[in-house]
Amino acid sequence: MLTGMKLNNQIKRRKTRPVFVGNVQIGGDAPIVVQSMTDTKTHDIETTLNQINKLAQAGCEIIRVAAPTEKDAQALKEIVKNSPIPVIADIHFSPRIAFLALESGIHGIRLNPGNINDEGKIKEILQECKRKNIAVRLGVNSGSLEEKLLEKYGFPSGEALAESALNWSEFFEKVGFTNFKVSIKGSDVLQNIQANKIFAEKTDIPLHIGITEAGPAGRGSVKSAVGLGILLYMGIGDTIRVSLTADPVEEVEVAYQILQSLGLRRKGxxxxxxxxxxxxxxxxxxxxxxxxxxxxxxxxxxxxxxxxxxxxxxxxxxxxxxxxxxxxxxxxxxxxxxxxxxxxxxxxxxxxxxxxxxx
Ligand code: SF4
Known part of the structure; x- marks a missing residue:
């Protein structure tokens, strides 16, 4: 029975500090920003820019592109120059590619420190980002959790993921870098919610939320709506990406539908x-x-x-x-x-x- 329980139909968002990816504000008093990721080969500049334009028309506000090779990193300059929305380079494993990307005029980079695993190199990357005013998305994934946390918790639990994100955030701040947001991706919805909730209660760092590898459009949209919906209802989340095995334009449409159903954005x-x-x-x-x-x-x-x-x-x-x-x-x-x-x-x-x- 709900007697005595006051239902407020407006979500109270968690207070976070603002971070800028190009001219797009994430956190602070900004609306929740919708992102997506291209699925083209980044070094195919024309096809990548075509997809970015389509996504921007659909309402995508920041785009992430994969940079697995040096050839992809070298294509970033042209992509950034012609993209209508800020571009984030997705970097895994290679500090060298990270440095190449930073030369391209990119607006942000996504790093999973757990898979670079070299504090000295991470510090150098952050110093370069600071010098160039480039934002960082600090990513923590269940697949690249540090050994010591796996030993402590036995498996990549929500607590383990949150602890990893808190440790790396502390490291970023200790080396004087604050222009970052955090994403914590577990392998299932409940783990994701738990990890983000623990992290959110302890810091004012903006959170990028998403249910990773959610699946094909139908199932993936349901899973994303449940996971993101619960987090958003708790006031958690400053930017979102819906990950679907589908045309990324669908990701943007589903993201707005989720935000719209909670009264957090209105579009179309x-x-x-x-x-x-x-x-x-x-x-x-x-x-x-x-x-x-x-x-x-x-x-x-x-x-x-x-x-x-x-x-x-x-x-x-x-x-x-x-x-x-x-x-x-x-x-x-x-x-x-x-x-x-x-x-x-x-x-x-x-x-x-x-x-x-x-x-
Ligand atoms: S609006 Fe009318 S037709 Fe539609 S479900 Fe309700 S009762 Fe049925």
Missing amino acids: VEIISCPTCGRIEVNLPEIVSKVEEKLKNVDKPLKVAIMGCVVNAIGEAKEADIGLACGNKSAILFKNGQPLKRVSEEEMVDELLKEIEGM
């Missing part, structure tokens, strides 16, 4: 539609998918309700900016909570779109 059209039941007298799935397709490039934040019958339509009409309350082969078109006119099933999509165009 939100469609509210009923699941349909035995009362339905129009082809609602077809109507909804036509409307969704036509409105997918509309950036204006709009709530559109498309309801199968009047049972819930009156309540939804009050909440939505515009919508359709369907009935027998027809619908009432309503706007700002008021009925405008009756439209037939054949004309309802066009009439709705015409009205939205004028808004």
Whole structure:
């Protein structure tokens, strides 16, 4: 029973210090930033830039590109010069590639100190980042956890991951570097939540959150929505990436849907539609998918309700900016909570779109 429990419909975000990746602020009072990662070969500059442009159009605010080879690192200069959004180079294992990337004008680098495993080199990289005002994402992954923590905890538990992230953060700060955010990626949702929660309670360092290797679009979106949703509800997370085995544009769309469903960002059209039941007298799935397709490039934040019958339509009409309350082969078109006119099933999509165009 929830008696006496006060539900606040606004999430109180954790207070974090601001970090800048190029001109994009992460943490502090900035909205939660949406990131993605290209899946092209970075040294194929043209294809990579095409994908970055598509992602930027979809609302991606920071892009990460892999730099596994020197050839990829050498391509960064051209990519950074032509990218519409700040670029982060994803570096693993090789300090040499990290230094090459830092020469390219890159806005940020992602490092997993655990897989570089050389404090001297990490210090040199951080000094160079400081000199060039380049932000760092300090990554801790269950796959590259230090031996001593594995021995202490027996396996890469949430506590072990949080401890590793706290130790490395302390190291960064001890060598005078503060322009960084942290990402902690466990192999499952609960481990992720636990690790991020422990870390968040102890520092004001911004957190990049994501459920790593979440899977194909359908399953991966559910897993990400659950994991990220819980963390975001606790106020944790300054930037997010949804990782899907799919076109990265889908990652950006799902990220906004997660943020939008918690009232943390508003972007584009939100469609509210009923699941349909035995009362339905129009082809609602077809109507909804036509409307969704036509409105997918509309950036204006709009709530559109498309309801199968009047049972819930009156309540939804009050909440939505515009919508359709369907009935027998027809619908009432309503706007700002008021009925405008009756439209037939054949004309309802066009009439709705015409009205939205004028808004
Ligand atoms: S709005 Fe009407 S048609 Fe849609 S699920 Fe509810 S009762 Fe059924």
